[in-house]
Amino acid sequence: MSAVWARVPGSKSLTNRALAIAAMADGVTELDEPLVSDDTTAFANALVALGVPVERQARRWIVTGMGGAPRLRSGGVWCEDAGTAARFLPPVAAAGGGAFDFDGTDQLRARPLRPLIDALRALGATVEPAGDGGGLPFRLVSDGLKGGELTLTSRTSSQYLSGLLMAGPLMANPLTVVAPELVSRPYIDMTIALMARFGVRVTESGPDRFTVHPGRYVGTRYSVEPDASTASYVFAAAAVTGSEVSVNGLGSASLQGDSQFVDVLSRAGAEVTVESDRVTVRGPRRLRGGFTVDMGPISDTFMTLAAIAPLADAPIRITGVGHARLKESDRIDAMAQNLASCGVPVRTGPDWIEISPMDPSPALIHCRRDHRIAMSFSVLGLRVHGLVLDDPACVSKTFPGCHAELARLFGGDR
Template sequence: MTFAVPATPALNARIPGSKSLTNRALLLAAAADGPSALGAPLVSDDTTAFREALRGLGVRIDTAEDDPDAGDDSVWTVHGLGRGPAGAATVWCADAGTAARFLPPFAATGHGDFGFEGSDQLTARPVAPLAEALRLLGSDVTTGPGGRLPLRVRSRGLDGGELTVDSSLSSQFLTGLLMAGPLMRGPLTLRVPELVSRPYIDMTLALMRHFGADVQEATPGAFAVRPTGYKGVDLPIEPDASTASYVFAAAAVTGTSVRVAGLGRASLQGDLRFTEVLARAGARVETTDEATTVTGTGALRGGFSVDMGEISDTFMTLAAIAPLADAPITITGVAHARLKESDRVAAVEGNLRALGIRTETGPDRITVHPGAPGPARIVCHRDHRIAMAFSVLGLRAEGITLDDPGCVAKTFPGFHEELHRLFPRHSVPTT
């Protein structure tokens, strides 16, 4: 089934703020000297967990949700400590991987005794490389069995120094250490032999500089951070490019046109490059300074292989719609996606096979063949991206339902309502 290219104006999608930008900005603002106003932050399970964790570390954050006198509910005002935290606290990270990876280095630059705990899902994710890096910098760190949560930091500040960081599993380990660098007593040099998700490091560096840090990449994979501290500044949060991938893909497979304002050429988010993959699959893409628009052309092209290692949060979006293409699509470079909220490669493969779609996988790849998806209940594994990706396929395939539609609250609580608003004539699986 194909769709005519629309002659009507593009639909304007309402995409919430970037989780990656919101949580990084929260931490940098918490470490800064002076207040910072974060405009249009993402309000979701992950970001509120991160915000509450910072409050547990003694950071004051004003929101209209908590205090009607705080002003505009689309702004969070963070009153920075100007240093690392002090005292003692046990911090609940919930499901937020960014909290478990970013906050321990921040705590290590302070003075006190801080514990970090999380849900069973988060506890299953590794933190051993981060713990070892903090020990080598002089911090007293212990972890739970297998190098996982709970993690405890007894902090007396960090002197800085030189360190080689294992970032082959997650770029979040490097991000947490980089953001802590300006709070150390001396310069920090981090060398990274192998790095996944490079665009997230570029985002981190840009935000650190926005808050006044002096950080340089002298040679590829070698980062130098000076102990400058941070200054409070205001920051508008862009719409989430990873989340936008779902409405862009939906436009591609339904033959409609969708525009996301605020995601333009200057975006800090690497996942906007997902639109380049959609263009390769036959969609029309227009990116201006102000917005990005994707228009479906009536068919989805396959017959190509694409390395999505640097935009791995969007690989599931492509894999979920790949059965609608006219030839197989192979996605490579996603071995680290097996260590996210779920083993995402295995989860996508299992759900596609339940739909009757032929797939082949390897340690870092998946090939999806064309086919007619049959009815099936998608197993979400409490993973928001699995739920949202297969919801897009549900716009073109009848009988798809989700076993946990509510898990989208991790990053986009209103996802199902927005998808129905944009595509009311297509089936949307919400139960």
């Protein structure tokens, strides 16, 4: 059996981090192979609202950095559904100074922002939220951020810390953030590595203690690697169809923590080959279960495993994913309810889900406008004829070509 090559688009996490840093940099940044999706488009549009020129070509985005402060000092910033825009751009705007009104869709308004709001206030900004004050919409007014030391609640999202660290070089004094109970640590490692690529170092002086000094980012040319979270769907599809799939541009040198998802597939019986810039997965005759896995560090892929877990030969228990209840949907509940609709035995707790073996029955899958729910069940649909998504188009948030690519690779009809 020879491997087929999957076409996996660029990383959303890297694209949006690179956009944010490039916006603050001196000079011009060229981003090759950025992800073009709802979330990255929303992020780029939000930068334009801050006065940052973003030229979008087919396979390259060109950002003219503002060298620190936004060129516009007031205006509205619409974040659409993009959590990264709502969590990365307020620190950027506050560090530069001005008055901005941040808002987003009802789905994004429901996601928490309180730790970030409290941190911005501690650093000298005025933040005036509407409603209960826990999230969007809010008005941000700032003459710049002073820096200093603060403690940041980080048990629900690592994005608050990433946003503050990226804005750190623009602050008047060194910024030190202590982030106890930090979840999704690989995303912080990604942020730090990308900041270094643009010329700014973050130092760690203790457990979950990060310092960034005032400085300047320098525009550069950066090639965005394929999205490891997105690759999880084609790798899982290979695992459940007995196929062999390779993705170029991912491998042992990847900056993305979700590239570790293939280690979980290996535990489930898949044959995995990881090279410096390529990963290949070959599916087993049947998935192997009977294990517990902590997927907290790679929680965006826990749904991929949960969706295919019924096809294993023994139960699979996934732990450490309590913060996934605060994403685009309550992802633990969404997986449990949809799997139960397929007749699959499921048990859950505050931060865990356990799925037992069962031949799933056809059912209507309620995606809850969550791209990762839709894509995960699209993989299961390769084995369960008649599985129907109520909102297949929601995959455009991060992988607009998901259904076409699965059909090309595995002969599906979704």
